Amino acid sequence: MKVFSWSASIEVNPPYEAREFKRSVMKNQPTESSGPVVSRRAFLKQSTMAAATAAAAVSFPAVVRAQAKPTLNAVVIGLGGRGAGAGNDFLEAAKIVGVEARIVAVADIFPEQARRGRELYGLAEDKCFSGFDAYLRALDQPGVNYAILAEPPGFRPVHFKACVARGLHVFMEKPVAVDGPGCRMMYAAGEEAQRKGLKVAAGTQRRHQASYIETIRRIWDGVIGEITAFRAYWVNGGPIWHRGDRGDTDLERQIRNWYHYIWLSGDHIVEQHVHNIDVCNWIMRDHPIRAWGMGARQQLGDKSGEIWDNFAVEFEYRNGVRMHSYCGQIKRSWASVSEAVVGTKGTADPSGMIRVHGQKPERIRPEGRNPYVQEHVDLIEAIVKERELNETKNVTDSTLTAIMGREAAYSGAAVQWDDILKSDFKYGPDLVYEESAKMTWGAFRTLKPPMPGVHDIFRNPPSVPTA
Ligand SMILES: NC(=O)c1ccc[n+]([C@@H]2O[C@H](COP(=O)([O-])OP(=O)(O)OC[C@H]3O[C@@H](n4cnc5c(N)ncnc54)[C@H](O)[C@@H]3O)[C@@H](O)[C@H]2O)c1
Numbered sequence: 339m340k341v342f343s344w345s346a347s348i349e350v351n352p353p354y355e356a357r358e359f360k361r362s363v364m365k366n367q368p369t370e371s372s373g374p375v376v377s378r379r380a381f382l383k384q385s386t387m388a389a390a391t392a393a394a395a396v397s398f399p400a401v402v403r404a405q406a407k408p409t410l411n412a413v414v415i416g417l418g419g420r421g422a423g424a425g426n427d428f429l430e431a432a433k434i435v436g437v438e439a440r441i442v443a444v445a446d447i448f449p450e451q452a453r454r455g456r457e458l459y460g461l462a463e464d465k466c467f468s469g470f471d472a473y474l475r476a477l478d479q480p481g482v483n484y485a486i487l488a489e490p491p492g493f494r495p496v497h498f499k500a501c502v503a504r505g506l507h508v509f510m511e512k513p514v515a516v517d518g519p520g521c522r523m524m525y526a527a528g529e530e531a532q533r534k535g536l537k538v539a540a541g542t543q544r545r546h547q548a549s550y551i552e553t554i555r556r557i558w559d560g561v562i563g564e565i566t567a568f569r570a571y572w573v574n575g576g577p578i579w580h581r582g583d584r585g586d587t588d589l590e591r592q593i594r595n596w597y598h599y600i601w602l603s604g605d606h607i608v609e610q611h612v613h614n615i616d617v618c619n620w621i622m623r624d625h626p627i628r629a630w631g632m633g634a635r636q637q638l639g640d641k642s643g644e645i646w647d648n649f650a651v652e653f654e655y656r657n658g659v660r661m662h663s664y665c666g667q668i669k670r671s672w673a674s675v676s677e678a679v680v681g682t683k684g685t686a687d688p689s690g691m692i693r694v695h696g697q698k699p700e701r702i703r704p705e706g707r708n709p710y711v712q713e714h715v716d717l718i719e720a721i722v723k724e725r726e727l728n729e730t731k732n733v734t735d736s737t738l739t740a741i742m743g744r745e746a747a748y749s750g751a752a753v754q755w756d757d758i759l760k761s762d763f764k765y766g767p768d769l770v771y772e773e774s775a776k777m778t779w780g781a782f783r784t785l786k787p788p789m790p791g792v793h794d795i796f797r798n799p800p801s802v803p804t805a
Pocket residue numbers: 351352355415416417418419420421445446447448451470472473488489490491493511512513541542543593609610
């Protein structure tokens with residue numbers, strides 16, 4: 339097995355996230371091997387949605403089952419930095435598993451992005467779809483059985499639902515929604531995928547990274563005692579990209595610069611920090627039940643957009659354990675993308691370090707592949723070997739955790755899980771939650787960056803254009 343090298347992986351990822359990985363997470367990567375390699379299969383089983391009942395009702399897609407050598411026909415929805423990378427990761431993973439695979443169509447809202455499918459995957463021009471309905475036209479190509487979703491997260495619930503309705507296996511990037519209504523769509527579609535026997539993997543790649551898997555197994559075995567607290571960081575040393583205000587309509591300007599609009603990205607705490615929050619939820623095998631916190635828009639200044647550039651949120655799990663979460667994209671002299679776990683007998687960095695009180699720190703570095711490829715290996719193996727894999731609930735729980743923290747900080751009030759789960763406020767246009775294919779380019783509100791004490795999606799939801 340090839341040992342994963344971070345420097346090889348970063349070129350397939352968009353610069354902003356990859357750079358941050360190299361700069362900060364990678365400092366925490368172990369440098370020498372120790373500790374046994376855990377059975378990935380056994381471990382993944384524990385970390386995916388349990389649904390033994392559905393196993394009996396598995397309706398394995400005929401297109402895969404009927405062939406001695408199954409061919410995976412994939413489409414990529416959202417052909418930006420990550421979509422292009424994930425397409426290549428899928429093709430590499432298929433080779434590793436020994437399955438024939440090809441990308442048969444791509445879809446992107448913008449034609450120039452969609453056309454990249456020609457160079458990237460050798461597609462004919464008429465297989466590179468663009469527009470709001472491009473995802474449906476790509477998904478409806480004959481023989482499609484695998485979808486890769488890498489569009490902005492605001493569109494993910496409606497796109498995922500369309501994939502499940504068509505009986506497709508799905509790899510989807512994180513986060514998977516930006517608000518309560520979107521998360522409820524994800525939970526429902528994830529359950530439907532389970533009933534249909536579809537396999538679903540999410541872009542929370544740490545769950546497919548050998549050093550995390552092994553360190554977390556050791557934490558679960560009790561090596562650092564009972565868990566008393568977590569710390570989760572996505573603290574950058576610089577601003578996120580800002581692509582300016584290009585386009586003739588509000589929707590075009592917002593979608594081209596999607597990171598800066600809450601209905602498209604969910605804001606930084608949801609869009610990127612979900613990774614670190616997800617690690618804590620994975621270790622706890624649960625999600626927090628309440629959150630309170632603060633944050634601000636300090637350095638984005640009067641650039642266009644709605645989002646904040648830093649958050650500090652405290653989350654509480656139902657057993658009282660707290661997660662202290664910090665994320666930010668502002669210039670500062672330190673940066674760290676990492677998690678830490680505090681236990682009664684020691685501490686751990688779940689990316690590969692255990693420190694038991696009174697003992698020498700132990701690095702955990704089992705052999706493992708690039709997790710961006712491994713997540714497709716795990717998905718493809720689940721498909722061809724008919725193994726359980728549905729990460730929808732895990733990634734939706736972590737997405738909603740981050741949304742709960744965001745709303746707590748935005749409003750300046752504590753927010754409970756049940757309230758955010760049931761919340762009705764939709765950040766996006768109604769059609770994004772129904773049939774985004776029917777959208778047309780036009781006007782849409784821009785919110786003022788949320789102000790604590792004013793912004794309150796429960797009691798006084800924003801309702802009018804404010805810019
Ligand atoms: N797991 C990871 O480490 C990782 C790394 C980077 C990005 N991501 C995730 O991947 C997703 C995309 O991020 P990116 O960096 O590739 O962004 P990007 O801007 O480079 O690409 C997004 C693409 O989606 C297209 N798009 C927008 N609306 C669309 C729609 N309705 N239908 C089809 N296409 C649409 C855009 O035109 C663009 O080409 C995000 O959810 C992000 O969080 C994950």
